[in-house]
Amino acid sequence: MLLLLGTNIGVRAEGYDEYELHDRIGSGNPQSGEAKSREELCQGCHGEQGNSTSAEFPRLAGQYTGYIIKQFRDFRSGARQHHVMNAVAGSISDEDLTDIAAYFASRExxxxxxxxxxxxxxxxxxxxxxxxxILACSSCHGGAAQGSYAGGESFPVLAGQHKLYLREQLLKWRSKERKNSPGGVMNVVAESLRDEEIEALAEYISSM
Structure with missing residues (x-):
């Protein structure tokens, strides 16, 4: 498994076994993805190791490849809106996207x-x-907000994400400005959250 991921990029396993690593990283090539993410300027916003410093851009390090790919395709189709990502999404092929996502997924x-x-x-x-x-966040995102993979669906890692980014997304789910979660579950959850609960969740999860 690790040989397939490339020898020049150390996969930050974080205690995952090879099956969990496969679910997280997928079939892409992280080594190629590193070069492609630099060429496509992904690292300019999301950080060289996927740990962005600006809350406008989410941290992608350790994120599920499947989740990254889904969000990117949603930006491409217009199902999700962002002034930068909608323009970027049309210029990257699916093959390159798979490798780029695998690179960020392999980072710590x-x-x-x-x-x-x-x-x-x-x-x-x-x-x-x-x-x-309001479903328990842990039911999809895991007890430590480490994300999960079930039934072919990737639920994102939330732990360590920017507090302001988490807060903004919860507000977008609540207002239905964002509507691209599986079965619309995040809209159902967020519409019942009070302002102080959104603030508390964003701070709590970002510190996990």
Whole structure:
């Protein structure tokens, strides 16, 4: 498995076995993806190792390849809107996209130095609130916000993501400005979240 991923790029396994690595990295070539991501200027926004410094651009390091590819194709089709990504998405082939996504998926994500405890956010993350149709975040994104892969669907890594980016996306889900989650689940969840809950979740998850 690791030989297929290329010898010049160390895969940051983070304790995953080879099957979990395959689900996370997919069939792309991270070594080729490194060069392609530089040529296509992906690293200019998302960072050389996929750990962007600007909250406008999400951190992609350690993200599922399948999730990156889906979001990119949604930008290409217009199902998701961003003033930069909609223009970029039309210029990269599917083959190059697969390799670029595999490169970012193979990188080690930034870890928060210390989790910020928050009773409101932790309760919503762990158990949700079924009276308000709020599913537990952990049911899709994992107990440590490490993401998950099930039924051919990738649910994104959230841990260590920019707080302001998480907050912005939750607000977009709530307003239905963004509507590209599987089955519209994020719109259902977010529409019941209060402002203070969105703020608390963004801070809590970014510190995981």
């Amino acid at each position: 994500r930034i870890r928060a130095k210390q989790k910020k405890p928050n009773d409101i956010a932790e309760r919503l993350y762990r158990t949700g609130d079924m009276k308000r149709s």
